[in-house]
Amino acid sequence: MSAEGATVPRAEWRSYYGRPVLKPPVWKPEIPVYLFSGGLGGASAGLAFLAGARGNEELGRRAWALALGGVAASPVLLISDLGRPERFVNMLRLFKVTSPMSVGSWLLLASGAATAVAAADAWTRLVPPPLARTARPAAAALGAPLATYTAALLSNTAVPVWHEARGTLPFVFASSAAASAGAAAVLATPPEAAAPARRLAVGGAIATVAGVAAMERRLGELGEPYAEGAAGTLKRAALALTASGAALIAGLGRRRVGAAAGGVLLVAGAVCERWSVFRAGFQSAADPKYTVGPQRRRLSGA
Amino acid sequence: MPNAALEVRTYGAQARPRVGFFTDTSLCIGCKACEVACKEWNRVPDDIAPWTGESYDNTRSLGADTWRHVAFVEQKVPVGAAGAARSLVQTAAADGLAEDAGLETYQEGDGLRWLMASDVCKHCTDAACLDVCPTGALFRTEFGTVVVQEDVCNGCGYCVPACPFGVLDQRQGDGRVWKCTLCYDRLRDDKEPACAQACPTNSIQFGELDELQRRAHARVERLHVAGQDDARLYLADAGDNGIGGAGAFFLLLDEPEVYGLPPAPAATTRDLRSTWAATGAAAVALAAGLAAAVLGGRRA
Numbered sequence: 035m036s037a038e039g040a041t042v043p044r045a046e047w048r049s050y051y052g053r054p055v056l057k058p059p060v061w062k063p064e065i066p067v068y069l070f071s072g073g074l075g076g077a078s079a080g081l082a083f084l085a086g087a088r089g090n091e092e093l094g095r096r097a098w099a100l101a102l103g104g105v106a107a108s109p110v111l112l113i114s115d116l117g118r119p120e121r122f123v124n125m126l127r128l129f130k131v132t133s134p135m136s137v138g139s140w141l142l143l144a145s146g147a148a149t150a151v152a153a154a155d156a157w158t159r160l161v162p163p164p165l166a167r168t169a170r171p172a173a174a175a176l177g178a179p180l181a182t183y184t185a186a187l188l189s190n191t192a193v194p195v196w197h198e199a200r201g202t203l204p205f206v207f208a209s210s211a212a213a214s215a216g217a218a219a220v221l222a223t224p225p226e227a228a229a230p231a232r233r234l235a236v237g238g239a240i241a242t243v244a245g246v247a248a249m250e251r252r253l254g255e256l257g258e259p260y261a262e263g264a265a266g267t268l269k270r271a272a273l274a275l276t277a278s279g280a281a282l283i284a285g286l287g288r289r290r291v292g293a294a295a296g297g298v299l300l301v302a303g304a305v306c307e308r309w310s311v312f313r314a315g316f317q318s319a320a321d322p323k324y325t326v327g328p329q330r331r332r333l334s335g336a
Numbered sequence: 337m338p339n340a341a342l343e344v345r346t347y348g349a350q351a352r353p354r355v356g357f358f359t360d361t362s363l364c365i366g367c368k369a370c371e372v373a374c375k376e377w378n379r380v381p382d383d384i385a386p387w388t389g390e391s392y393d394n395t396r397s398l399g400a401d402t403w404r405h406v407a408f409v410e411q412k413v414p415v416g417a418a419g420a421a422r423s424l425v426q427t428a429a430a431d432g433l434a435e436d437a438g439l440e441t442y443q444e445g446d447g448l449r450w451l452m453a454s455d456v457c458k459h460c461t462d463a464a465c466l467d468v469c470p471t472g473a474l475f476r477t478e479f480g481t482v483v484v485q486e487d488v489c490n491g492c493g494y495c496v497p498a499c500p501f502g503v504l505d506q507r508q509g510d511g512r513v514w515k516c517t518l519c520y521d522r523l524r525d526d527k528e529p530a531c532a533q534a535c536p537t538n539s540i541q542f543g544e545l546d547e548l549q550r551r552a553h554a555r556v557e558r559l560h561v562a563g564q565d566d567a568r569l570y571l572a573d574a575g576d577n578g579i580g581g582a583g584a585f586f587l588l589l590d591e592p593e594v595y596g597l598p599p600a601p602a603a604t605t606r607d608l609r610s611t612w613a614a615t616g617a618a619a620v621a622l623a624a625g626l627a628a629a630v631l632g633g634r635r636a
Contacts, residue, residue, distance in 0.1 A: 050407060050596030051390050053397060057502040060493040080623060084630035117491015117511025124471040124490045131612075132605050135494050136470035178619035178626075186615040190468060190604050191497040197604055200611040204618030212625050234629035241625070319497060326593045329600035 047330055049322040056192055056319040061312075064115040068108050069184050069308035072142070073211030074218060075104020077234075079149050079177030081215050082156070083170050085230055092227035093219060095156045100218045101173065102153035105146045105180070112142075134187040141183060145176035181211035188315060194256045194325060195318035196311075202249040203311070209245045210304045213238030217279060217300035225288045232287045235300055239280030242307060243273060256324055259317035260310065268310035275303030340461040340580070343476035354480030355523065356583035357532065358548040359454055360555060361595075362567060363539035366392060366452035370404040373534030377519065378403065381507070397596065398455055400507035403516040404531050407595045409451035451588075453595045454531070454540055457482070457503045457516035458571060459583025462603040465495035465504055465515075480545070481518040481583055489513055500579070500601035518583070545583065549573070556587055566590060570597065578602035 049055075059065075078101035086094030113122040126143070130136040151169035155161035161169070185207040189200035196203065216235030220228050246269070250257040259265045279300030286292025318324050344351045374380065383401035387394055391408035398405045459481045466474040466482050473488035474495060484504075491511035495504045504515045519529035527533075532542035541548060552572045559567035570588050574581035578601050592599045 048591060048593050050409070050594060051388070053596055055500075055502055055593070055596060055598045057399070057496045057499065057505050059497040060506040077622060077626065080626040081630065084626055088630055090630075115493075117493065117506050117513075118489070121471075121488075121490035124473070124488055125492070127488070128470070128472045130467075130470060130472075132467035132608060133470045133494065134611075134615075135468065135492060139470060178623045179615070181622055182615045182618040185618065186611050187494075189611045190608060191494075192464065192500040192602075192604050193497050196497075197607070200607060201614045204615040205621065208618040208622040208625075212622055212629075216629065229633050230630040233633060234626065237625060237629055315497070322593070322596075325598055329598055330593070333600050 047323050047326040049326060052322065054320050055322050055325040058316045058319040059191075059193070060117075062115050064111040066309040066312040067305070068111040068115075069207070069312065070210075070214065070305045071104045071107045071111065072184055073104075073181040073207060073304070073308070074214045075101050075106075075108060075149065076145065076177035076179070076181035077208075077211040077215035077238075078104055078218065079145065079152070079173040081219060081231065081234060082152070083174035086156070086170065088230075090227055090230065091156075093223050093231060096222040097215070097219050097231075098149070098153040098156040100215065100222060101149045101177065105142065105149045108142055109146065134183055134190050138180075138183045138187060141176060141180050145173055145180050148173035148176060178208075182208050188311065191315075192325075193315045193319045194328065195253060195259050195314045198253055198256050198328075199249050202245065202252055206242065206245040206249055206307070206311070209238050209241035210307045211238070213242050213276065213280070214301055214304035217283070217297045217304070220283055220287060220293050221297035221301070225290060225293050228287070228293065232283050232293075235287075235297070236280045236284045239276045239300060239303070242276055242304075246273070246307070256318070256328065258324075259314040263313070263317050265310050265314035265317055268306045268313060272303050272306035272310055275299045275306060277303075279303055340463075340476060340480045340583075344478060344480050347478040350478050352478045352480075354545045354583065355518070355543065356459055356481070356545045356548060356585070357456060357518070357529070358541045358543070358552050358572075358585060358587070359456065360539050360541065360552070360587045361451065361453035362555075362559060362564065362587055362589055363537045364406070364452040364454055365537055365539075366406055366408055366450065367536060368406050369534040369536060370454045370531035370540055371395060371402070371406060373530040374404045374516075377522070377530035378517070380514070398457070398501070398503045398515075399505040400510075400514040403456065403514075405455045407451070407453045407455060409453075409590070409594055411449050411451065411590075449589075451590055451594065453586065453588065454535075455595065455597070456531070456584050457518070458501055458579065458585075459516075459518060460603065461574065461580030461582065462606065463579075464498040464500060464603040464605055467603070467605040467608075468494045468498040470494060477520055477523075479518070479520075479523050481520065481523075483517045483520050484513055484515060486512060486514070498604055500598055500603065548585075552585065552587060559587075564589070571601075578606070 082097030125139040148169045152173045155166035182204045185204035188196040219231035279296045282296030393408045395402045463482045473485045489512040504513045528542040532540045571582035571585040
């Protein structure tokens with residue numbers, strides 16, 4: 035029996051007084067900042083290692099400092115977000131592959147240790163060489179997954195705009211991490227030594243713009259939050275900042291002023307990009323149509 | 337992926353038959369005794385919100401401080417000849433049913449029908465909350481239920497958006513997440529959960545899962561025979577329903593979403609393999625991009 039009878043046209047989806055089916059995340063603003071800082075730290079470690087291996091010590095040392103800054107800020111942000119910060123050590127009770135947060139905790143611990151040793155070596159030369167020789171490639175190797183696992187963390191939820199982006203979100207985060215590491219290194223390094231950082235910044239920016247477009251295309255109507263509300267505003271800001279920052283670095287990056295302006299814009303763009311993804315999750319969870327609509331269509335075999 | 341059967345086996349000789357709830361909403365009268373009994377027994381803080389103005393629902397949804405939530409839905413039933421005839425047939429059938437089974441459905445009459453349903457944690461077979469919990473605070477009990485250890489939870493909040501039913505939430509001022517324990521303490525004392533014991537109409541039935549499933553199928557058949565064609569079971573089968581079966585399932589009189597329930601829930605961790613694969617591929621792509629940027633140019 036249809037409760038409303040035949041005279042009332044059936045809505046595409048129904049709900050309980052328009053209330054959400056899902057609970058929105060309880061994560062605070064520390065988390066989007068961490069999405070950025072983890073990406074910056076992870077990608078910077080790779081940049082530092084490769085630049086050092088290529089003999090560009092000027093860039094390498096600065097990138098190690100940026101990597102350390104990123105991975106050192108991350109645990110502070112994460113612990114501050116916990117409902118019970120004094121119990122942060124409980125994160126290390128287990129190692130669980132079904133929990134990207136558990137995997138990430140160990141990843142952050144290991145890459146933090148390796149990055150700290152590598153950065154200390156780059157700036158003080160007091161680290162025993164065998165230890166430094168191990169720490170540098172380890173920090174670089176752990177940095178890449180550190181920059182992308184946060185996409186798995188968000189995708190591994192019931193939030194439609196995150197879960198259904200599980201194939202593309204890691205590439206968005208990887209691109210954004212590359213752009214922010216390149217931009218931060220452009221900011222910190224004299225232009226004559228920063229050519230690899232400029233290439234990384236511009237390449238990462240192009241990949242970010244392409245990645246976001248691909249993600250939205252794949253999401254279809256589930257991607258609506260990226261056009262609306264805070265997530266939409268942040269996404270448009272991210273794209274504008276990323277494009278203008280990359281253009282400045284590409285065109286005027288060999289001059290101090292161009293490098294500084296482009297670097298700041300691109301870093302701001304990366305922060306906005308992560309914040310946009312973060313806010314989109316809240317908007318997606320808050321509206322039952324994103325939960326009920328696709329599930330209904332799946333049931334009817336459409 | 338771990339699931340209930342696998343996890344309960346780790347208890348060895350201490351493993352117990354899996355138990356759960358069958359909530360038959362056709363018997364619910366919306367008295368909220370379950371909400372009250374749950375709060376009393378489990379010492380759940382009060383969270384009385386102002387009236388919604390939409391119905392008699394004043395707890396709105398499950399959450400950290402609401403482990404049983406009674407939903408109220410008012411629907412207009414077609415009146416007139418067709419409606420009356422239908423209603424007479426149904427009334428006669430329901431009378432027969434009541435005599436036969438000692439049970440009756442209370443929810444229809446006078447051009448209005450009330451849907452009332454007591455919602456609760458589903459204690460999923462494939463429990464996403466348990467899978468994503470990084471501390472192990474969420475665990476599978478020897479009864480096959482899913483419980484948060486309050487002395488382990490550090491309030492990371494990962495289980496909150498992971499649950500496809502929106503059951504878990506962080507308690508304000510406490511920081512940890514809380515949800516239905518299926519009265520773990522009472523189970524260990526061979527007592528039924530507080531909500532089931534308090535339910536005056538037997539809308540909430542507690543028992544071993546196999547027996548409850550059998551009972552649910554018998555009940556829905558009986559309601560169909562009596563003309564209640566819209567009766568349907570929700571999550572009652574252990575088959576592939578996205579969560580591998582539920583420890584708490586329902587008999588509903590309308591589509592699940594009308595009660596705020598997802599029509600086709602799925603444990604997010606079912607897609608874990610492809611999620612990790614994409615994440616790994618993106619890490620490799622990042623490494624390649626870094627190498628191209630640094631090694632691609634002329635030597636500095």
